Amino acid sequence: MKELKKVELHLHLEGAAPPAFVRGLAAEKRVDLGHIFDRNGNYRFSDFNDFLRVYEAATSVITTPADYARLLREVLENCAEEGAIYVELFVSPEFCGGGDLSAWRDYLAAMTETAREREAQGIASRAILTAIRHFGPQRARRTALCAAETGHADGSGWVTGFGMGGDEAFGKATDFAWSFDCAREAGLGLTCHAGEWGGPHSVREALELGVSRIGHGVRAIEDPDLVRELVHRETVLEVCPGSNIALGLYPDWPSHPVARLADAGVRLTISTDDPPFFHTTLSQEYERLADAFAWSEREFARLNLTAAEAAFCDDATRQRLRAAFR
Numbered sequence: 001m002k003e004l005k006k007v008e009l010h011l012h013l014e015g016a017a018p019p020a021f022v023r024g025l026a027a028e029k030r031v032d033l034g035h036i037f038d039r040n041g042n043y044r045f046s047d048f049n050d051f052l053r054v055y056e057a058a059t060s061v062i063t064t065p066a067d068y069a070r071l072l073r074e075v076l077e078n079c080a081e082e083g084a085i086y087v088e089l090f091v092s093p094e095f096c097g098g099g100d101l102s103a104w105r106d107y108l109a110a111m112t113e114t115a116r117e118r119e120a121q122g123i124a125s126r127a128i129l130t131a132i133r134h135f136g137p138q139r140a141r142r143t144a145l146c147a148a149e150t151g152h153a154d155g156s157g158w159v160t161g162f163g164m165g166g167d168e169a170f171g172k173a174t175d176f177a178w179s180f181d182c183a184r185e186a187g188l189g190l191t192c193h194a195g196e197w198g199g200p201h202s203v204r205e206a207l208e209l210g211v212s213r214i215g216h217g218v219r220a221i222e223d224p225d226l227v228r229e230l231v232h233r234e235t236v237l238e239v240c241p242g243s244n245i246a247l248g249l250y251p252d253w254p255s256h257p258v259a260r261l262a263d264a265g266v267r268l269t270i271s272t273d274d275p276p277f278f279h280t281t282l283s284q285e286y287e288r289l290a291d292a293f294a295w296s297e298r299e300f301a302r303l304n305l306t307a308a309e310a311a312f313c314d315d316a317t318r319q320r321l322r323a324a325f326r
Contacts, residue, residue, distance in 0.1 A: 086123070155189075195214060
């Protein structure tokens, strides 16, 4: 599956940090992070809340603009090895300067330079600035302002979208309406994590924010009326099956609702979320979908064309992506 060209729309930058990268950075900074790894050197966590704890611990040593440039270079190289030609990354100014706009500009400059280098070598990328839900609505406003001030409404720069991740059990998505309104007024694409641990109601709340995409969204399958609404709105779901299975949302691949959602007419894309945490790669996601649902290159081309249409990018980039999957 590696030889198939792919578009990935749901990849957390820090969540894509290989364990070896984090261990090496921790060693350079003389920080002991041994407690977040298992005996084989992989990330270790027990449930979703523990995953968030380990995630934030791993992120704690990725602190400087240079660190983030190094991380982005490694992540994009790994994506290219999996056949990705375009990737959208969730990046949080909370972790890049504490939500301060001036500090964020320094991080952005370092990552933009790396992104341009990698695009010249064949893999394009964009950033979706991401509020952390369990940090609360007030802190989310700082991320929204960073997005509005440094984003590009025409999709030509690196920052082209705004979204929200984190603990879906914290408050309501609509508590963050100010931040989404701010990003919308700046002309940015909008997405929001929902329908994973929050259930179908969280998808409905996210739709109230005016998003065009939903991160995960798979539990919409539990509400037939909601599925019909997603089809009617042409809302795109950024589905990450391996992530859902690794965290115990579904017991195995045949039980995952991705095929039922596709059969119902919901627009879908396939991504990896936080691949080293969940022991997966983009090619492995495709292989497991092929095994579980007998999907072929034709189905994958359709999924990638949907991703190209839904991407938060400029028209020239979109045309190149469309051409790759026709």
